[in-house]
Amino acid sequence: MRGRNLLIGGLAVFIGLIAVYLVNSYFSGREAQQEREAEANRLVQIVVATQDFQFGTQLTSTNITLRNWPANSVPEGAFVSVEEATRGGRVALRPITAGEPILASKVSGEGGRATLASILPEELRAVSIPVNQVSGVGGFVRAGDVVDVLLTRQIPGEGADRDDQMTNVVLENVLVLAIDQVADENQTEPSVGSTATLQTDITGAQKLVLAGQIGSLSLVLRNVENQLVGSTETITPSDLGGAGYYIPARDSNAGTSAAAPAAPSGVVSLPRRPSGPTMSIVRGTEPTTYEVKRKGGF
Template identity: 25%
Template sequence: MSARKGAARASKVGALGFTLLALVLTIITALLLSQMMGGSQYNTEPVKPVVVASKDVPASERINEDHLKVVQWPESSVPAGAFSSLDEILGPNPRVPVSTIFAGEPVLKQRLASPSQGTGMASLVQQGYRGFPVPVDSWVAEARLVYPGAMVDVLTTINQQAERRTYTKMVLQRVPVLAVDGAVDSAELAAREEKSKANGGGGTGGRKAVVTLLVTPEQGELLALASREGQVDLALRNARDDSVVETMGVDPYMLLGQADPEEVEEAELAAKAGETPPDPDPRIRRPRRPRTRPEDRMAPREEGPAQPAVQRGPGGTKTINLGAQ
């Protein structure tokens, strides 16, 4: 009798335990279903492609394809100014960030600058070089005699009033053109000119065009002096031509094929002193001495150490000392 009661009690306990287990499983299942339904509701929200940084992009560094990737972003939270494709950022003129863009952060239009403006232009200047602006006649730019990426030689014409002498000399060779009127490629320059003409303008409107040259600091000093003391002109050259040309410069007497009166005078003085100077030849450029009194010309002069007339700067650009004539 007691055995039957024990068996019945055990059966009731087992049934109660099974009921509790079933209740717990039901609650767990309900929670899981609730979470799954909530997640599926989120996943059905519309998304759109957004360009983000795949790694940190420092300020002023030109953005390339390795810096970017496209991810799917919830449409409701896409920030203003975001890009949807890499081509919008890269294109012919890659943008540069005005401040660091961190990995995973959306790339926004308001945080980028054009290479032809401000921070963007500075990013094009290679380390150890400087961007030096040189004003040129507007027709030079309009005729495409200089354009971004071209190689030019720099000539300067100086009027030495003390010696009543005008002199032209090539002072730099193989200098890269960084920009023309702020345009960093030929396509952008052409588009600006077409837009100006469509608006009734004439290209640069008759004003001076500004050509930015990529030079070393030493070459920048030479250009500053050349532009302050005289007029600077640019001569286009073949980008594949890396030859260095030795020139002696030219003055009006050489231009007209005439003998320099000062050289003739020096020859006469030498003849009186019993010397036999060579006949003045207008085709040969001789070193010029500063004008002095006749009695001083006969006095012996102390010669200083020879100075190199030619220096080669980084990148193959050649500098010619203005003092070597």
């Protein structure tokens, strides 16, 4: 009987020791977890903007401040003191919103100036082309947009006249750096400019300069997520439809048909058909009716 009691007592002590060990392990794990969470949530101070910055805004002690930031999520290039951020007269090279961290990649170096050249990648160039309300997409092209550039010019050849035009794509997927002298990507209100500055390589810059000398350039706004290129088709008047229609010369005094000139190349001139379509032209108060001849006899 006594041996049995000793066995039960020993077993109870053993179970108690296991329970103590498990409890200690649990609380030790909790403490370690809490220490890790405290380290992760530890706050440091970094420099942030207190107002919206535009391209060229200088950093001063009045428009930036120190703010607490989680230590494990401090962005690369952040400044940790106002003195460091303002040293040498740094200026913004990109738009910065209020409350956003000031990063070295978004400001100039010490003694730097806000110039367009300072934000260009080393291998690329900035080139300007003339635009107007039509070629500039009604003023909706802004800095930061992506466009295609079209060239409209006369078709080469001795037989081509003023109406023989063609349009082809010069460059695709080109970044707009500025409209006139506005390089603010946050400016979204439509504004008609006279000059668009585009970012391209040296070959693209040469194409744009030459194209501007031999024809008129137009911008085509595209979705910034659309990276597809390869639109090399050239468009001529024959691609617009209606190439078989023409109106022969008429005697303006009698209002009757004069000797019809030879039809344009590739157009079949049909005999007079009174039931065909006509058009009326009013000169002063006198209307004159002309027959409109069409290709194919329909």
